[in-house]
Amino acid sequence: MTIYALSTGSGVSGVAIIRVSGTEAKKVINLLTGKPVPKPRQATLRKISKINTSELIDEGIILWFPGPESYTGEDMAELHVHGSKAVIEALQTSISEIQNCRLAEPGEFTKLAFQNGKINLLKAESIGDLISSETEIQRQQAIKIMNGRSASKFNELREKLLKILSHVEAKIDFPDEDLPKEILKNIKKISNEVCGNIIKILDDQKVGERIREGFKIAIVGPTNVGKSSLLNHLSNRDVAIVSEIAGTTRDVIETHLNIDGYPVVVSDTAGIRDSKNEIEKKGIKLALNRAEDSDLKLVVVDAKSVDFNSILKDLLNENAILVINKSDLLREDLNLELKKLDHVLISVKNNLNIEKLISKIKDKLKNKFITSDSILITRERHRYHLEQCLDNLKNFSKKNEAEDFDKAAEDLRLATRHLGMIVGKIDVEEILGSIFNDFCIGK
Structure with a gap:
C-alpha cells in the first residue's frame, strides 16, 4: 500500500505539506499534475488538479524522492500547497481515490524508515x-x-x-x-x-527519563494554606479551584510548566489533616503518595500558625522546600528550628517573594538535571x-x-x-x- 498524510500542523497556515510514500507515489504525482515526476530533490512548481474532473485545486511545489534514497526508503513525494482546510481536504480526497492509496497511521512514515533500515529504533x-x-x-x-x-x-x-x-x-x-x-x-x-x-x-539518577517526562514537583501541606493559589500563580492561570472552605482539593491536579528551559509537572494535592470524610481521606492518601513519588516537595504552611504534625515533618528532607505563605501576616521572627530548614517566606496574595521561590526551584532543578554526554x-x-x-x-x-x-x-x-x-x-x-x-x- 501507498500511504499519504498531512505532515504539517492542522489548521490554517501559509504552507501545508502532504507527504506520500510507496509504490504508487509516482502515479499520484502523474495523476494530480498531468506530468511526470520532476527531477529528484528539485523543487518544481506545478498546477495540481482533481483526478476525476481536472478542476484546479491549487498551485504548489512538488518534490520527488526516489527510493531507497528517501526518508522511508520507498519512493516518496511531497506536495507543498497553501495551508487552507479546503485545499488540504480536496487534495487528500483526490489521493484517496487512487487505487492502493490510504491515509497513514500515526508515525507510519518513521516506522517504514525503521523497517527499511534507514534508522535504528533509538533514532x-x-x-x-x-x-x-x-x-x-x-x-x-x-x-x-x-x-x-x-x-x-x-x-x-x-x-x-x-x-x-x-x-x-x-x-x-x-x-x-x-x-x-x-x-x-x-x-x-x-x-x-x-x-x-x-x-x-x-x-x-534517571535524569534522561526526568528530562523527557518532566521533573515532578508536589505541592503539599495542611488545608487552607494557599496551595491551590500557589499552583495558579506559578501557572499564570486558574488551574485549581480556590476556596476558603477547607478540603476543597481532593484529587491531584497537574499542570505542565517550563521553568528556565526545564520541563516541570507541578501537582496540587489535598490538604493534609485528620479527617473522618472517606473521600477526603482518599485524597490525603493520594497527596502523600504523590509527595513520595515526586522529585521535589513544596511543603506549604500558613505563617500565622507554623505548626507541623509528624507527617509534615517527615516530608521535610533534602528534596523539599518549606514554603511559608501569608508572610505579610507574620507577627514575629521564625524560630531557630525553622530557620535551619531550606525555606522561603512568600505571600501569594501580595505576590511577595514568588521570584525567590522560583529561584530556589531552579537551583534544585539544576542539581537534578546535571546533564552530560553520559546520559x-x-x-x-x-x-x-x-x-x-x-x-x-x-x-x-x-x-x-x-x-x-x-x-x-x-x-x-x-x-x-x-x-x-x-x-x-x-x-x-x-x-x-x-x-x-x-x-x-x-x-
Whole structure:
C-alpha cells in the first residue's frame, strides 16, 4: 500500500505539506499534475488538479524522492500547497481515490524508515521526542540521541559480547581443543568491562527519563494554606479551584510548566489533616503518595500558625522546600528550628517573594538535571533491557568460572539479545505500536 498524510500542523497556515510514500507515489504525482515526476530533490512548481474532473485545486511545489534514497526508503513525494482546510481536504480526497492509496497511521512514515533500515529504533524514538519537546533541555536531549550517541555505545557493547560469545561457542563445538590462555583471560576481561559500563550507564539518577517526562514537583501541606493559589500563580492561570472552605482539593491536579528551559509537572494535592470524610481521606492518601513519588516537595504552611504534625515533618528532607505563605501576616521572627530548614517566606496574595521561590526551584532543578554526554537512557524500556543484560552477564560470569559453558553461552546470548532490543537489532514488533502511536499522523 501507498500511504499519504498531512505532515504539517492542522489548521490554517501559509504552507501545508502532504507527504506520500510507496509504490504508487509516482502515479499520484502523474495523476494530480498531468506530468511526470520532476527531477529528484528539485523543487518544481506545478498546477495540481482533481483526478476525476481536472478542476484546479491549487498551485504548489512538488518534490520527488526516489527510493531507497528517501526518508522511508520507498519512493516518496511531497506536495507543498497553501495551508487552507479546503485545499488540504480536496487534495487528500483526490489521493484517496487512487487505487492502493490510504491515509497513514500515526508515525507510519518513521516506522517504514525503521523497517527499511534507514534508522535504528533509538533514532525513531528520539524523532518522536524531538517532535513533542516543549523545553530547550528536552530538545537538546532528543538531538543527542538522534545523532546516534546512545546507539553507537549500545552497539559497541553488543559487538564486544558477540566476540566473546564466539570464543565460548568455539569451546562448546570443540571440547577437546584448549582455548589459548590469552583468550580465556580476554573473555573475563571483556565481560567485566561491559558489566562496568552498564552499571555506570544505569547509575544516572534517571535524569534522561526526568528530562523527557518532566521533573515532578508536589505541592503539599495542611488545608487552607494557599496551595491551590500557589499552583495558579506559578501557572499564570486558574488551574485549581480556590476556596476558603477547607478540603476543597481532593484529587491531584497537574499542570505542565517550563521553568528556565526545564520541563516541570507541578501537582496540587489535598490538604493534609485528620479527617473522618472517606473521600477526603482518599485524597490525603493520594497527596502523600504523590509527595513520595515526586522529585521535589513544596511543603506549604500558613505563617500565622507554623505548626507541623509528624507527617509534615517527615516530608521535610533534602528534596523539599518549606514554603511559608501569608508572610505579610507574620507577627514575629521564625524560630531557630525553622530557620535551619531550606525555606522561603512568600505571600501569594501580595505576590511577595514568588521570584525567590522560583529561584530556589531552579537551583534544585539544576542539581537534578546535571546533564552530560553520559546520559544514554531516556525510556523505561532502555533501563529494563540494560538491567536484564547485566543480570545475564553476572550469571554468565558464574557459569563460565564453573566451566559450565553451555549454560554460560545461553546467558551471553540473552545479554546480547537485550542490548539488541534497545537499538532494534532483533525482532521488536511487539513494541513498535506503543512507540509509533505517540507520533503525529504525518510523521
